[in-house]
Amino acid sequence: MSLEQLIDGEPVVATxxxxxxxxxxxxxAVTTAAAEWRPPAAGTEDSLAKLAESDVTEGANEIxxxxxxxxxxxxxxxxxxxxxxxxxxxxxxxxxGPPLTWERSSGPIRGALIGALLYEGLAASPEEAxxxxxxxxxxxxxxxxxxxxxxMAGIVxxxxxxxxxxxxxxxxxxxxxxxxxxxxxxxxGAFGPEVIERLQWMGNxxxxxxxxxxxxxxPVDLQALIAQALQMGDDGHNRNRAATSLLxxxxxxGLIENESVELSGRSEVFRFIEGNDHFMLNxxxxxxxxxxxxxxGVAGSSxxxxxxxxxxxxxxxxxxxxxxxxxxxxxxVDGLYLGAFTMDDANPDIGDSAITETVGLGGFAMAASPAxxxxxxxxxxxxxxxxxxxxxxxxxxxxAYQIPQLEFRGTPVGIxxxxxxxxxxxxxxxxxxxxxxxxxxxxxxxxxxxxMECFTQAVVALAESV
Amino acid sequence: xxxxxxIQSGRYHDSxxxxxxxxxxxxxxxxxxxxxxxxxxxxxxxxxxxGFDPQTFVxxxxxxxxxxxxxxxxxxxxxxxxxxxxxxxxRATTGGEGDLPPTHVVEMAAAAxxxxxxxxSVPGRYAFVEAMAALRAGLHVMVFSDNxxxxxxxxxxxxxARRDLLVMGxxxxxxxxxxxxxxxxxxxxxxxxxxxxxxxxxxxQLTCLLDDAGVGIRNAWGTGSRxxxxxxxxxxxxxxxxxxxxxxxxxxxxxxxxPPAPAVAVTVREAAEACSKPVVVAFMEPGSTLEAAANAVLxxxxxxxxxxxxxxxxxxxxxPGFLRGxxxxxxxxxxxRFIIEPITGPLSLTETGDGPxxxxxxxxxxxxGRAHPMIDQTxxxxxxxxxxxxxxxxxxxxxxxxxxxxxPDPAQELxxxxxxxxxxxxxxxxxxxxxxxxxQGLDYQATQLNKAGAALFLSNAAAATRAAELxxxxx
Numbered sequence: 001m002s003l004e005q006l007i008d009g010e011p012v013v014a015t016x017x018x019x020x021x022x023x024x025x026x027x028x029a030v031t032t033a034a035a036e037w038r039p040p041a042a043g044t045e046d047s048l049a050k051l052a053e054s055d056v057t058e059g060a061n062e063i064x065x066x067x068x069x070x071x072x073x074x075x076x077x078x079x080x081x082x083x084x085x086x087x088x089x090x091x092x093x094x095x096x097g098p099p100l101t102w103e104r105s106s107g108p109i110r111g112a113l114i115g116a117l118l119y120e121g122l123a124a125s126p127e128e129a130x131x132x133x134x135x136x137x138x139x140x141x142x143x144x145x146x147x148x149x150x151x152m153a154g155i156v157x158x159x160x161x162x163x164x165x166x167x168x169x170x171x172x173x174x175x176x177x178x179x180x181x182x183x184x185x186x187x188x189g190a191f192g193p194e195v196i197e198r199l200q201w202m203g204n205x206x207x208x209x210x211x212x213x214x215x216x217x218x219p220v221d222l223q224a225l226i227a228q229a230l231q232m233g234d235d236g237h238n239r240n241r242a243a244t245s246l247l248x249x250x251x252x253x254g255l256i257e258n259e260s261v262e263l264s265g266r267s268e269v270f271r272f273i274e275g276n277d278h279f280m281l282n283x284x285x286x287x288x289x290x291x292x293x294x295x296x297g298v299a300g301s302s303x304x305x306x307x308x309x310x311x312x313x314x315x316x317x318x319x320x321x322x323x324x325x326x327x328x329x330x331x332x333v334d335g336l337y338l339g340a341f342t343m344d345d346a347n348p349d350i351g352d353s354a355i356t357e358t359v360g361l362g363g364f365a366m367a368a369s370p371a372x373x374x375x376x377x378x379x380x381x382x383x384x385x386x387x388x389x390x391x392x393x394x395x396x397x398x399x400a401y402q403i404p405q406l407e408f409r410g411t412p413v414g415i416x417x418x419x420x421x422x423x424x425x426x427x428x429x430x431x432x433x434x435x436x437x438x439x440x441x442x443x444x445x446x447x448x449x450x451x452m453e454c455f456t457q458a459v460v461a462l463a464e465s466v
Numbered sequence: 467x468x469x470x471x472x473i474q475s476g477r478y479h480d481s482x483x484x485x486x487x488x489x490x491x492x493x494x495x496x497x498x499x500x501x502x503x504x505x506x507x508x509x510x511x512x513x514x515x516x517g518f519d520p521q522t523f524v525x526x527x528x529x530x531x532x533x534x535x536x537x538x539x540x541x542x543x544x545x546x547x548x549x550x551x552x553x554x555x556x557r558a559t560t561g562g563e564g565d566l567p568p569t570h571v572v573e574m575a576a577a578a579x580x581x582x583x584x585x586x587s588v589p590g591r592y593a594f595v596e597a598m599a600a601l602r603a604g605l606h607v608m609v610f611s612d613n614x615x616x617x618x619x620x621x622x623x624x625x626x627a628r629r630d631l632l633v634m635g636x637x638x639x640x641x642x643x644x645x646x647x648x649x650x651x652x653x654x655x656x657x658x659x660x661x662x663x664x665x666x667x668x669x670x671q672l673t674c675l676l677d678d679a680g681v682g683i684r685n686a687w688g689t690g691s692r693x694x695x696x697x698x699x700x701x702x703x704x705x706x707x708x709x710x711x712x713x714x715x716x717x718x719x720x721x722x723x724x725p726p727a728p729a730v731a732v733t734v735r736e737a738a739e740a741c742s743k744p745v746v747v748a749f750m751e752p753g754s755t756l757e758a759a760a761n762a763v764l765x766x767x768x769x770x771x772x773x774x775x776x777x778x779x780x781x782x783x784x785x786p787g788f789l790r791g792x793x794x795x796x797x798x799x800x801x802x803r804f805i806i807e808p809i810t811g812p813l814s815l816t817e818t819g820d821g822p823x824x825x826x827x828x829x830x831x832x833x834x835g836r837a838h839p840m841i842d843q844t845x846x847x848x849x850x851x852x853x854x855x856x857x858x859x860x861x862x863x864x865x866x867x868x869x870x871x872x873x874p875d876p877a878q879e880l881x882x883x884x885x886x887x888x889x890x891x892x893x894x895x896x897x898x899x900x901x902x903x904x905x906q907g908l909d910y911q912a913t914q915l916n917k918a919g920a921a922l923f924l925s926n927a928a929a930a931t932r933a934a935e936l937x938x939x940x941x
Contacts, residue, residue, distance in 0.1 A: 024871045
């Protein structure tokens, strides 16, 4: 559109503001669309103006999103955390979300830390484990600081097996725990004997068998699996049934043919993955972590590179503000509760799994997943509407992740924090709900919105940086 | 009397809509005072001024909607809920689940319809961000909003120049683009004359005069009240001028503006002289009138000059007294001043002193917390009413501006007070600024105002001249 075109063309007018001016255009039969404009989040108007004035911001998000989308995540190996995770020590315990202390930790984090101490053999009883943790006998550090992500409590202890996901086209590498399944599991804060036994089996059998299988079948292209799974009804966060099935299909020949591993182990692994619809979730998360780490560190960029919760705080990070976290109290999830559980049983939002929404999956791809709309008490059409709303706060459409219901439009990807504060539209996250007390586990699933306060702080800080 | 204040967080309506809602509540039986407004500092101060307890709205911020009501009893207050709901009822543009979700910022609304122009009228403090986003999305921008800083105006216009886009505004009330009126604009016939410049009512008056003379308009680009200031240095006017000079569909160009900064006036005149097409420059300074500019255009087109339509009445024999002017258009008021002062001597531009006045009720002083008088005539009507019994007033001069965006039937609101003024012996003279295709109906408005007792002139200069004649040498 140039000035010349303004003279010759017919005006097609977008409006924001006074309704009577929009009405005057309607009366003239002009093609027009009105924004339902409202003031930006309180306290951001000067920062938004400063960012709009700045040359630094121009093109910054385009650079960041291009890096995010260029990553080719391949599942290449399973290894022991202490051997591969950068900065990991024998007394370090990684957790989900922004930085946290034992004192401020919620039930699921405490329970999972207790379980991990028992699993590591650093404590003989839950009571002793609690004492060690409270006394400062362990170092707590966010997964996100170590190229790692973990769902719910996200506890990664030194001896745990972790999935290794590499960028086939680059240098990046990311890690995630292996998914334990549902029921009484560590990530929901359970630490009973069956939990510890399962973790031991995962370390002794699941990890080594998967590693050997991957050697046999070669790296698994996760992006290809996720892209297919979206067209089979997954959202990549709360529903991973299709992706898990596809993964098992890829691993299948290796599990059958690889006689270097005992048959009983291969059989157990097959049954374990087959019995856990969420097995793929952790791999989707590692793929996401690889992508957001590639997008980090672009000066002036308001692209969100992290959304993560530790059960106490919800935290985000932007590409243009380095390692700084912007936090707000983690909200309670609005959703469907299992059995007799209610909102009163729920822990505040928890887990690194919002990495999926950060890369255009989960709540951002709900339109692809009619099977899970029940979580929001809505309809399939409502899920489409919610996904469509996310396009307003994102900078791109994912070239690989497409939504059949939207004529194969790419999912909304790359949250722009300035758009969140300008529109008042908060990123929506599909998530599981943990019981607030340690040891109980999952009580439901539903939908939660990332707190506006995180984005308000982030935009103010970004404006200070330009 | 009871007071009730409620606060609704995160609910937003534009100021015009809120003023209309306030008005709807105030005119309900049993209501003494009502204010529906966003919790800006200004509005909070206003609430306190009209006696509401600050404790009841201490928690409100600019993103909160406040409804404050003072009424005879609880039942009345309760009954207002429906009145308010009706007044604030959402536009029926979005439906239930599955429909396209709403957009909240202008560039997203634009993307939905592949727009090429953004019309921004959000409160001034937010307008820069919205306008910059629109430019970066490749849109031409009209910023109707005022209260945008001059630094931001300069940045917007530099960005637009870089992208070969046009910024009309900030504080741009009127434009016609490709035959479409934006903001306050009249439904004039299409043609080959194009206007550019910094004067909203100047553009409206000039396009209406040309329309009356049978001359059509191709484009009229308002460039914002400060475009011809030192700081902005006619950025949009000069770029518009160059584009119009290159436009095969434009035969004559008019540059119209409030008085420019002297150095900028020189630059613009030079640019006008350098154009390949005839250019009429109309800076609204003493000695120049919009009527003269319209006739200059006719001359360039090789047409004879005309006398513009008027609807005179027998307005002789009015009671003795001063001239009082009640304008809604700034340029129109200034034009009237420059015509009348040489005849009658100096006029006050504010409602002060016992002498003659010529007040622009579109000025910020009178529009705080209110819509522009072209939409909401409340203040002007009040002042006109008080002139009925003010024996010092002999002649009343006003403008009635029609067109898109303006009050749907100004004559209906003005007729009673004009009748009262005429009945009291006051001569009423008005500039009726409109075109025959305007939605309010030019002839209908003229007939109603004539019947009520006002002499009407399509040309503001003619109206001002008539008013000056009536008061003679002693305003």
